[in-house]
């Protein structure tokens with residue numbers, strides 16, 4: 216393989232890598248969502264959860280999140296948890 220061919224392949228790899236990095240950023244932005252109140256649109260939504268004490272870390276760890284039980288901290292409305300793209 217000639218040096219020119221190797222240089223060309225190296226440039227192609229760099230170009231493809233830049234394209235993948237750009238695509239990863241776009242995909243990451245598509246995966247970001249926000250949880251909002253269906254009544255007022257506020258994202259000040261409270262969820263019920265249970266926690267478990269971890270002796271090793273000396274912290275509580277979330278053991279379970281109850282998706283069906285949440286309340287809007289702004290208007291007090293109880294509703295489902297719609298997730299909207301950011």
Ligand SMILES: [Zn+2]
Nearest residue numbers: 252255287290
């Ligand atoms: Zn609300």
